[in-house]
């Protein structure tokens with residue numbers, strides 16, 4: 001379905017900004033790995049992070065070519081015949097090299113930007129990382145130079161003669177939405193929800 005592909009920056013950015021989880025693929029000694037990870041888009045780069053000791057970070061930092069995929073599942077498309085069943089989705093695939101952000105200042109700035117992008121305002125509310133904590137993690141950046149989007153929207157597309165059928169057809173929407181926050185059982189008494197968290201929940205409640 002090449003008609004479902006898109007290469008414009010606006011579409012690619014919008015899909016990346018709507019997601020939280022990416023799958024990063026790379027190969028080590030001929031063995032492919034596909035690793036789920038949290039990510040954030042910053043301009044023309046996708047950032048993600050991991051333990052400096054992890055296989056993923058070590059392989060990518062050594063220059064292994066990467067493929068990062070973001071998938072948003074928007075609905076089940078239920079047609080009047082089996083072949084026309086489908087899903088509504090938005091996805092992006094980025095190819096390139098995910099290189100670590102080097103230099104302690106750039107590294108800390110990337111970590112802060114990454115956190116702020118996912119939960120705006122959170123960095124300023126929490127304890128700053130120690131130098132040891134900063135050394136234990138690496139931020140990888142993948143350029144969006146080679147990126148494509150693909151999406152499907154709308155109702156099922158049935159064969160013309162099947163539209164007279166008496167079976168129900170249509171779309172069941174699917175979404176990821178914030179639920180009611182559950183306070184840590186060890187939270188000190190009388191601590192209200194942080195503004196960044198309240199704002200995040202309000203922005204991600206979703207609509208029925």
Ligand SMILES: Cc1cc2nc3c(=O)[nH]c(=O)nc-3n(C[C@H](O)[C@H](O)[C@H](O)COP(=O)(O)OP(=O)(O)OC[C@H]3O[C@@H](n4cnc5c(N)ncnc54)[C@H](O)[C@@H]3O)c2cc1C
Nearest residue numbers: 021033035036037038039048049050051053054055056057
């Ligand atoms: C939604 C989500 C978000 C995540 N976000 C982050 C993040 O932001 N940063 C981060 O560092 N990690 C994140 N993780 C964990 C991440 O997927 C890896 O498990 C972790 O980074 C360790 O990677 P590694 O290369 O060291 O794995 P390895 O030590 O190489 O893993 C050893 C083996 O364990 C298995 N394995 C590894 N990871 C997984 C997995 N996720 N599921 C099932 N089997 C697995 C595989 O068989 C692998 O070969 C996230 C996971 C999920 C599901």
